[in-house]
Amino acid sequence: MAFKSSRKVTAGVLAAAMLAGTFLTGFTYQDGIGNVYYETKSEIYNDTYFYEQLAGHSVNGIERAYYVHANTANTDLIPYVFEGEVTGMYTMNTMVSTLEAQGYKVVAGINGDLYDMASGTPKGLTIHNGKVKTSGYAPEYVISFNHNGEATLENVNVGYTLKGTINVPTVVPVDQVVNQTMTDPNVQANNGQTSGGTVDQTLQSAAAGATQTIYVPTEYTAQIGYFNVPHGGAKALHLFNRQYASSTKTSQTSVEVILDAGSAEYAEPSVGGTITATVVEVRNGNFNTPIGDNQLVLSAAGDSPYAVPISQLVPGSTVEISVDDWSGGNLRNSAEALGVYYVLYKDGQYVTPGTNVNPRTVIGIKPDGSILLYVLDGRQANISAGLGLTDVAKHLVALGCTTVVNMDGGGSSVINARKGGLDANAIQKNSPSGGTQRKTTNGLLLVYKGGGGSEAENLHTYAAQPLAMPGADIQLTTYATNESYEPVSLRRTVEYTMDNDDTDSTVDQNGLFTAGSSAGTATVAAESGSIKTTVQIGIEKDITFTTNVQNLVIDPGKTSDVNVTAKFGYAPIASKDSLYKWSCDPAIGTIDANGLFTATSESGLAGNIYVEYNGTIKTIPVQVGASVVDFADTNTHWAREYIGRLAARGIVNGMGNNYYLPDDSLTRAQFLTMLAKTIYGLDTKQTVAAGFTDVPESEWFYSYVNWGFANGIVKGIDETTFAPNEKITREQMAIMMNNFANYTSLVLPETNTSVNFTDAAVISPWATESVTKIVSSGIMGGYPEGNYIPQGNATRAEAATVVYKMINIRDNIAKNK
Numbered sequence: 066m067a068f069k070s071s072r073k074v075t076a077g078v079l080a081a082a083m084l085a086g087t088f089l090t091g092f093t094y095q096d097g098i099g100n101v102y103y104e105t106k107s108e109i110y111n112d113t114y115f116y117e118q119l120a121g122h123s124v125n126g127i128e129r130a131y132y133v134h135a136n137t138a139n140t141d142l143i144p145y146v147f148e149g150e151v152t153g154m155y156t157m158n159t160m161v162s163t164l165e166a167q168g169y170k171v172v173a174g175i176n177g178d179l180y181d182m183a184s185g186t187p188k189g190l191t192i193h194n195g196k197v198k199t200s201g202y203a204p205e206y207v208i209s210f211n212h213n214g215e216a217t218l219e220n221v222n223v224g225y226t227l228k229g230t231i232n233v234p235t236v237v238p239v240d241q242v243v244n245q246t247m248t249d250p251n252v253q254a255n256n257g258q259t260s261g262g263t264v265d266q267t268l269q270s271a272a273a274g275a276t277q278t279i280y281v282p283t284e285y286t287a288q289i290g291y292f293n294v295p296h297g298g299a300k301a302l303h304l305f306n307r308q309y310a311s312s313t314k315t316s317q318t319s320v321e322v323i324l325d326a327g328s329a330e331y332a333e334p335s336v337g338g339t340i341t342a343t344v345v346e347v348r349n350g351n352f353n354t355p356i357g358d359n360q361l362v363l364s365a366a367g368d369s370p371y372a373v374p375i376s377q378l379v380p381g382s383t384v385e386i387s388v389d390d391w392s393g394g395n396l397r398n399s400a401e402a403l404g405v406y407y408v409l410y411k412d413g414q415y416v417t418p419g420t421n422v423n424p425r426t427v428i429g430i431k432p433d434g435s436i437l438l439y440v441l442d443g444r445q446a447n448i449s450a451g452l453g454l455t456d457v458a459k460h461l462v463a464l465g466c467t468t469v470v471n472m473d474g475g476g477s478s479v480i481n482a483r484k485g486g487l488d489a490n491a492i493q494k495n496s497p498s499g500g501t502q503r504k505t506t507n508g509l510l511l512v513y514k515g516g517g518g519s520e521a522e523n524l525h526t527y528a529a530q531p532l533a534m535p536g537a538d539i540q541l542t543t544y545a546t547n548e549s550y551e552p553v554s555l556r557r558t559v560e561y562t563m564d565n566d567d568t569d570s571t572v573d574q575n576g577l578f579t580a581g582s583s584a585g586t587a588t589v590a591a592e593s594g595s596i597k598t599t600v601q602i603g604i605e606k607d608i609t610f611t612t613n614v615q616n617l618v619i620d621p622g623k624t625s626d627v628n629v630t631a632k633f634g635y636a637p638i639a640s641k642d643s644l645y646k647w648s649c650d651p652a653i654g655t656i657d658a659n660g661l662f663t664a665t666s667e668s669g670l671a672g673n674i675y676v677e678y679n680g681t682i683k684t685i686p687v688q689v690g691a692s693v694v695d696f697a698d699t700n701t702h703w704a705r706e707y708i709g710r711l712a713a714r715g716i717v718n719g720m721g722n723n724y725y726l727p728d729d730s731l732t733r734a735q736f737l738t739m740l741a742k743t744i745y746g747l748d749t750k751q752t753v754a755a756g757f758t759d760v761p762e763s764e765w766f767y768s769y770v771n772w773g774f775a776n777g778i779v780k781g782i783d784e785t786t787f788a789p790n791e792k793i794t795r796e797q798m799a800i801m802m803n804n805f806a807n808y809t810s811l812v813l814p815e816t817n818t819s820v821n822f823t824d825a826a827v828i829s830p831w832a833t834e835s836v837t838k839i840v841s842s843g844i845m846g847g848y849p850e851g852n853y854i855p856q857g858n859a860t861r862a863e864a865a866t867v868v869y870k871m872i873n874i875r876d877n878i879a880k881n882k
Contacts, residue, residue, distance in 0.1 A: 097456040097459030100120060105531055150310055151191075207221055217395060235281050319372070340387075401509075405470035421453055421454075426479075442497075445777070561574060564590035568581035626661050629645055664687075698727065704865055707870075731859065755770060770789060
């Protein structure tokens with residue numbers, strides 16, 4: 066789907082229809098990411114666009130990419146490197162809100178450089194507003210923006226040089242002291258004071274062959290190894306200012322010299338600049354020195370070769386700290402610069418290869434100087450797998466970039482953007498692999514100053530889904546923005562028409578689009594007064610579909626509504642049940658054109674429901690009046706019906722001699738197997754091995770564990786251990802069920818949202834969300850005492866109960882009361 070607004074022109078004249086981009090009919094192949102099933106595009110600022118892609122990689126599977134294409138050169142769109150305190154860490158939402166509070170309007174932003182998670186220090190050089198914020202602990206390259214906003218990749222070879230005066234202790238004969246002190250009053254004797262006493266006394270000592278230590282003022286030059294980087298093993302000379310933190314945060318015996326630059330501005334270094342400061346205090350043997358706003362602190366570990374020289378700096382004397390670009394590059398002209406993790410592609414060559422599949426954050430530069438801020442989701446089954454470094458570089462090259470750099474990825478990858486008309490602020494658009502935004506050290510944001518007026522200048526029309534089957538309906542919604550692409554009220558009605566459309570698609574005046582019978586691209590025009598926009602919707606026939614019911618157990622005379630979900634490749638596509646052909650075996654009941662099945666009044670009958678589209682048929686086994694299998698120890702048990710119904714469907718088994726042992730605990734592998742058996746026809750044996758050392762191929766649970774791990778339902782205890790025979794706890798059971806619901810695209814109801822447990826505080830943080838969802842859905846509950854007992858071992862009866870309730874929701878049936 067593509068969207069773009071057309072600006073209002075002179076009264077009575079409609080602007081020409083301008084599309085935001087080419088819709089990807091059928092699918093298009095893009096190197097690196099694979100078959101792109103759809104792409105959406107929204108203008109979010111002047112000539113600045115936000116894209117979303119859903120693709121299918123030939124090896125990894127589903128991929129979702131998000132990127133902003135912007136031109137910051139000689140425009141009012143400003144690249145802004147957010148650093149905050151160097152040792153601070155911030156979510157992207159915090160970065161956005163901080164800049165908004167400072168009067169900026171944020172259009173988009175991504176997370177930045179790789180960083181040390183213990184200290185928050187980034188790997189690379191960071192510059193904001195022409196000032197160096199940190200040298201980084203291992204700087205190599207930066208994406209740099211000059212004062213005109215032009216982006217370049219720059220090699221980092223920056224030198225930080227200290228020049229000052231130190232008092233060097235020197236042992237000399239006393240007669241030399243006499244001569245020197247008489248001619249040079251700056252020479253100090255061993256007590257640090259100018260030599261005293263009478264000449265006669267001094268001569269008498271000299272005659273006796275005595276020596277004395279004097280302190281000779283000496284020019285001192287040293288290379289500062291790191292700026293605003295914590296001490297490490299290199300024993301280098303470090304420099305800190307208030308941008309680092311409120312103190313040096315050193316924890317070992319050090320020599321730290323406080324310098325005063327006169328103002329906070331003068332205490333910030335810039336490439337090509339020199340700081341002149343006064344030595345205020347030499348702190349020998351101290352650490353964690355406070356840093357004032359106007360101050361800098363030189364710091365060296367006590368066993369560093371720099372410790373003694375800087376301890377000899379003369380209080381009250383002047384030092385100079387110069388910062389030079391030794392590579393002779395353009396860093397002295399840099400207004401903003403952000404360190405990069407790896408250079409992936411430059412000068413026509415792929416630089417850093419890699420195949421490990423992960424979420425990615427990448428920056429690309431096109432030949433015209435425009436940039437791409439790109440984030441790819443990963444590590445999430447059914448959402449996005451992620452890409453290796455080589456593939457993500459290829460994708461950026463396929464999108465037109467000639468320079469591609471990798472930033473901090475994995476759980477840090479995040480992109481915020483302000484979609485035209487929808488968002489007043491830049492909000493998160495991707496799905497971070499950890500579930501929430503991770504705090505990171507810095508980020509790159511696109512901002513502008515000021516704001517627009519209240520008049521609508523642009524229209525933005527969005528489709529509820531970008532793809533439709535022939536005959537399916539999609540709702541269109543239109544929003545307005547001002548000249549700065551900020552949301553404003555839409556004061557006139559919107560008129561929808563098919564725009565140069567060769568299909569038999571239709572749209573009504575409420576924006577309800579109905580796809581025509583032919584595959585292709587339909588274009589809808591939306592007008593409000595003198596402004597116009599268009600939106601494109603892809604119509605596809607080559608779909609796959611699944612039903613919400615894989616097998617149905619139903620009581621005689623009851624009804625069940627069977628629903629269909631369709632996909633085009635990996636992409637969801639708009640559908641409706643009436644587009645399919647429905648039938649069933651006459652003996653078991655009837656089914657209407659919308660998939661509503663009514664069971665026969667007779668009990669104990671079995672048959673099938675059939676769903677057909679375009680020659681593909683899905684078969685749903687149906688059991689009317691399923692019997693309950695009783696075990697010797699379940700006849701009077703509270704969970705008899707749950708256990709018996711699952712046993713009748715082959716989901717649970719007894720433990721021998723017709724005993725179920727309902728109050729015994731069960732293992733992680735046993736419960737995972739129960740979940741797998743709820744999926745009719747599932748073949749777990751085709752799953753790739755997970756590689757757990759305690760899950761040998763000879764064990765009965767081998768394929769079930771592989772299947773559960775591959776689909777994100779379970780994780781190992783660590784990278785090599787699954788613990789299949791460990792007893793499952795109630796909170797672990799909730800996690801597995803929540804992950805299973807996500808895997809099967811099951812939307813759980815929220816019927817028990819007010820439940821509170823007396824022991825809620827002891828639910829493990831990593832289990833809280835899953836427990837809340839499963840309890841809210843009515844699948845699990847607590848005990849009569851009001852507690853949940855999250856770490857308590859689940860029983861076989863409890864396991865059967867929760868599994869039955871989950872498939873009861875999934876199969877849309879009601880337990881016979």
